[in-house]
Amino acid sequence: MSTMIATEVMDAYREWRDFCIAVQDAYDRWVRAPRSQAAAAFHEYRRFLDLEERVSLEYAALVRRLG
Numbered sequence: 001m002s003t004m005i006a007t008e009v010m011d012a013y014r015e016w017r018d019f020c021i022a023v024q025d026a027y028d029r030w031v032r033a034p035r036s037q038a039a040a041a042f043h044e045y046r047r048f049l050d051l052e053e054r055v056s057l058e059y060a061a062l063v064r065r066l067g
Helices: 003-032 035-066
Strands: none
Touching: 003 035
């Protein structure tokens, strides 16, 4: 495995893990939000969930390239 690919995979993994944490944090804010802020908190949670999905697909594509 080339060093460049290995670095890309590790960077993608770190980014994915960061988004996993962001999703969990956003979820926690949503479930604890007062009713008046619940809709906005839910939209933030969905945004992070969508971003995490995109990053996970990029990470998976890099891993597949490794064989």
